[in-house]
Amino acid sequence: MSSVHPPELADLDLYAVWVSAAELTDRFDPFRFEHRMAAYRQLIEATNAGGLFGADNRDNPLWAWTFQLQWQCRTGRLGATAHADGAIDPDSPWAYGNYTLSVVPWLGAERAGVVAPLEIADAPATARFRYVRGGVVPDELAPSVEQWQRYFAMVEDTPATTDFEPLRIALWKAHKTCLDVVVTTIADIDPAPYAPLELTFLRGWCRMVDYLGAAAWRTDFGFMTEHGLDVLPEILLEQRSDMRRLPDSVRRNVANVLRLATTSPRRHALNLGLWRRIMRTRAARDEVLTLLDAVFDPRRDNAAARRRVIGHLLRP
Template sequence: MATGFPQELTDLDLHREWVAGHELPATFDPFRWTHRVAAYRALLAATNTSEAFGPDNRRNPLWGLIFQLHWQLRTGRLGAAAHARDTIDPDSAWGYGNYTLCVLPWLGAERAGLVSPRTIADPPTSSRFRYVRAGRVPAELDAGVEGWREFFVDLAQLEHTRAIGPTAGEGDEQLRMAMWRAHKSCLDVVAARSSRDVPGPLPQTELDFLRGWCRMVDFLWAAAFPTDFEFTVAHGLDVLPERVLSGPETATQLPERAAGTTANVLGLAKAGPWRTRVSLWLWRRAMRTAQARSDVLTLLDAAFHRRADNAATRARLLWLVVAPRRRPHRGVPVSRAQASGRGAGPPGP
């Protein structure tokens, strides 16, 4: 089994947690961050047995998940004493969100026969969130488990047909689409739960940021946004707030890139349902071609920021929205999301 990882990881802050996340024991306690790291390490290794993502696994799209966990851990979003005590507060809204993106993928991998089953530990205390208890998956989380099972099945099929080549290509993009579809099946539950939530332990601005992040997933899915090691290290390590947002003024005091992301995400959280549906429909139209999706960072910037220096890109973005849709060439595989017609029509009611 290929268990390599990129050498550059040793130079990153994540490496300390990577090393601490030892082999996952027979009982997976998702309220210990070292166990979540161990689960991600096991999933990364299990999905690269044929080295389809390279001998050091750098092209695996699951890297984004462990980087997200690390960001939440180091910024105190999993509980004030999480890092020192190897705990994750069951009442942490971010911890619950990551639970759906760690435990549910693990259970999906079990259903797909990718990893050996583990006993999932119950939360150590009562919580306002519903978790797996006594091995029973709450009804609202089962769609997430099934979504990840489908992802791992898709991955196995792509490996079998050699659709994943030595460089990023059609197979990689299909797999990213499948991953974002599974990702959304989890965060839809988090979004629905947070929409009914009161700030509680979280300040209102931070809760809004979480809600907006759940909405952002739709935009990233439409673009088959890359989450492999290289892309995340190059473009994703300085774009999120390094402290909990205690109020609106906090968002304006962040470094430039993090401030821009934070403003965009908070804007999505505050947008009305109709505006969100229209914006997403327009974005999906713009992302209909592989060429547009390959330039996602530039086009995202143009979509969210109106500046003199990106006027030409905004004009291009408008053309991508209104241009006639091209039919795929024969023989080119179509992702499940594309086959379902997702993004092809106007916003729903």
């Protein structure tokens, strides 16, 4: 397996697990942290066989998934012991969400011929979520496998380019089909052993991802390391007072995510529809950082950006 990666990776906490991730050869056990990371590493490297995403693979849009997995493990969201022993709790809502975004893409890549088929290990015990069992994909996840297959097939058919937005659009479409299943699945579950606030945060994060997907948000290495790190809480959220322990920028982001989670379905659908209209042009998507800040954190110093939001919304 190739080890090509952006040189800046060595400066991140992701580096240690990245370089130690052994290649999956016979079996993919998604209830082991190191296996999920190894799967991402193989997908990132397999999709750059022709150098599509640069000599050091920095433009590969799958990098964001590695950072998310590392954050979830580091902060205890994959289970109480995952950071220490690598065991992922099949009953953890965050772990289930990441399962749909690791195993399902892997299966899509298999069908597209990007990676070799592997045995997918069953959950180690009876679990409250539905997983691939005996090689059979749950019905609710089967359409997502097809969407990921389309994404990986598109990567294989893409010639050398400097415009990766069409690939990002396809990737976010596949990503959303997974999270739609997650949102439905966790709608009425008992949050224990996690606090209700933590589950609310997960629901809100799924909704926030709808906004990112509508903007074809960049998920390559450079963009993520500049704009996508240090924006999520490094602690589990037990109660609202925990937010006082967070850095200002993280606290504002968490507050926005929690606000999204508690917005009524009808209002959320309306707001998201308006956002999608705003993001329908390349010009708007190119300034998504500024416009997203203006929508979610209106202040005196971003009044001009809010006026541009209205301009994009009203544009014929």
